[in-house]
Amino acid sequence: MQTFAEPASPWHVAGRRLWLNEVGPRDGFQVEPVFVPTADKIALIDALSALGFAKIEATAFVSPKAVPALADAAEVMRGIRRAPGVVYAALVPNARGAEAAIAAGADELNLVMSASETHNLANLRMTREQSFAQFGAVVALARAAGRAVNVSLSCSFGCPMEGEVAAAEVLGWVERFTGELGVTRVALCDTTGMAFPPQVEALVGAVLTRWPGLELTLHFHDTRGLGLANLLAAAGAGATRFDMALGGLGGCPYAPGATGNVCSEDVVHALALMGYDTGIDLEGLIAASRRLPALIGRETPGQVAKAGRRLDLHAPPAGPEAVRARRP
Numbered sequence: 001m002q003t004f005a006e007p008a009s010p011w012h013v014a015g016r017r018l019w020l021n022e023v024g025p026r027d028g029f030q031v032e033p034v035f036v037p038t039a040d041k042i043a044l045i046d047a048l049s050a051l052g053f054a055k056i057e058a059t060a061f062v063s064p065k066a067v068p069a070l071a072d073a074a075e076v077m078r079g080i081r082r083a084p085g086v087v088y089a090a091l092v093p094n095a096r097g098a099e100a101a102i103a104a105g106a107d108e109l110n111l112v113m114s115a116s117e118t119h120n121l122a123n124l125r126m127t128r129e130q131s132f133a134q135f136g137a138v139v140a141l142a143r144a145a146g147r148a149v150n151v152s153l154s155c156s157f158g159c160p161m162e163g164e165v166a167a168a169e170v171l172g173w174v175e176r177f178t179g180e181l182g183v184t185r186v187a188l189c190d191t192t193g194m195a196f197p198p199q200v201e202a203l204v205g206a207v208l209t210r211w212p213g214l215e216l217t218l219h220f221h222d223t224r225g226l227g228l229a230n231l232l233a234a235a236g237a238g239a240t241r242f243d244m245a246l247g248g249l250g251g252c253p254y255a256p257g258a259t260g261n262v263c264s265e266d267v268v269h270a271l272a273l274m275g276y277d278t279g280i281d282l283e284g285l286i287a288a289s290r291r292l293p294a295l296i297g298r299e300t301p302g303q304v305a306k307a308g309r310r311l312d313l314h315a316p317p318a319g320p321e322a323v324r325a326r327r328p
Contacts, residue, residue, distance in 0.1 A: 014275040018235065019054035021217065021243045022264055025076075026057040026091055028249025030067050032296050038072040040295055042079040044246075047288050049083035052279040054241070057110060060091035061100045077104035089150065093124070095137040102141065108148040111135050114191070115170050116159035122254050123154070132176065139181050150185035151177045152219065156203070158194030160255050167203050171210065178211060185215040187243065190230065192255035193223020197233035204237040219243040220262045222301070223255055227262035228270060235276070242267070246285070247292045247300030263302035265289045269309060282309065 025045055029036055045058055058080060064071035077090060089108040090101040098109050113131035114120035120128050135151065142149045156170045170188065177183040188203065200218075207216055218234045218241070220227045231242055248263035268280045289305040308314075 013235075015277050016235075016275070017240065017277045017279075018271065019241045020052075020264070020268070020278055020280060021055035021057065021089075021241065022048050022053045022246060023057040023219075023243045023261060024048075024246035024249045024264065026060050026070065027243075027261060028245045028247070029069050029296075030060060031251050031253070032069055032249070034295075034297050035069055035071075036295050038075050038079070041072070041076050044288065044291065044295070045076070045080045047284070047291075048246070049081060049086055051281045051284045051288070053086060054279075055087040055089055055108070057089045057091065057243075058106075060093075061097035061104075061106075062091065062093050074100060074104045077101070077106055087148070092138060094134050095141060098138045098141045102145045102147055106147065108150055108185075109138060109142050110150045110152055110187075111138055112152045112154060113173075114154040114159075115165045115173060116155040116162050118161040119155045119159050119191070119254060122161070123252075128173075135177075135181055139183065148185060149181075149183055150187060150215075150217070151181075151183050152187040152189050153177075154189045154191040155194075156188040157190045157196075157199060158192065160192045160194070167206060170203060171206060174207060174211065174214075178214065184213070185217070187217035187219050189219040189243075190221055190227075191219075191252050193221040193227070193258060195220065195230045196226055197229050200230045200233040201237045204234045204239050208238045215241065217241040217243060221250065221252065221255070221258060222248060222260060222262050223251075223258045228267060231262060231267060246302075247289045247305065248302045249292070249296075249300060259301055263289075263300075263304075265304045266302055269304045273310060 048056055059073040059076045060070050061073045087107045089110050090106040091110045092098045092101050117128055139149050153173055159165055177186055218239050220230045244264040244267050245261035246264045248260045250261040251258035265285045268278055268282050271278050286305050292300050
């Protein structure tokens with residue numbers, strides 16, 4: 001009798017370890033029109049610290065005039081309780097921001113520039129070369145202080161003003177980050193939600209093949225509903241580190257219709273069902289997400305915090321059968 005081998009399945013991932021980063025306190029809160037009180041930010045980060053995240057991006061040391069929602073960066077970074085094994089990161093735009101972040105106790109400095117010249121000019125008001133030139137001073141400060149540096153490359157998968165961003169362009173910048181700056185942590189960011197799974201798979205595969213020792217993170221937004229699909233494509237290509245935001249908060253002001261980052265609790269729920277090991281306490285994560293509407297004054301895009309987990313059961317409605325059953 002002829003037999004056939006069972007086809008390999010992308011869902012057979014039992015026990016494979018992924019490391020997840022929570023970016024909501026920075027990437028999420030920075031675009032909210034409501035200022036979240038400092039004590040509430042600290043309490044939320046402390047709650048997230050106990051849930052198993054590898055990294056929490058707590059705040060950004062940027063101009064309070066430009067980002068008033070994060071004007072309390074130093075107070076937040078100094079006020080949080082540090083959980084063993086969790087990296088507490090802060091976005092910094094320049095050497096001045098780096099000095100402030102180091103003084104406040106940030107473990108990692110996150111530098112941001114765009115793979116797209118037009119987006120970099122719109123978002124940072126600098127050319128890409130000008131952004132890169134500033135990175136050297138920040139890296140030197142970080143090394144002197146014994147702090148890590150991550151470079152986040154925005155628009156790695158497309159630009160809403162230029163369109164396609166060539167993979168060669170992205171690889172060229174990663175080469176410069178690693179070769180000229182000696183950076184070992186890089187995030188490829190789908191800032192405006194333009195990525196799609198085959199593109200993600202190809203680019204992630206190319207980066208990991210060329211730089212196998214790189215601590216590569218993927219940062220996806222869900223602007224066009226492909227965030228989770230893109231994350232799974234990246235994981236299938238070998239990526240193990242991912243950014244996400246509680247409640248699906250965040251968004252880029254230069255992406256029309258932007259709906260925020262991939263939602264932490266939705267992603268963790270899906271990964272758990274697939275058999276991935278994330279180390280995250282999903283129940284605690286859902287509880288944390290349900291605190292957000294009171295903090296920001298609106299509902300969040302996330303679904304699992306509203307609907308519950310797949311097997312969270314509900315009482316049946318009182319339909320005709322139930323009415324008849326109550327009759328004597």
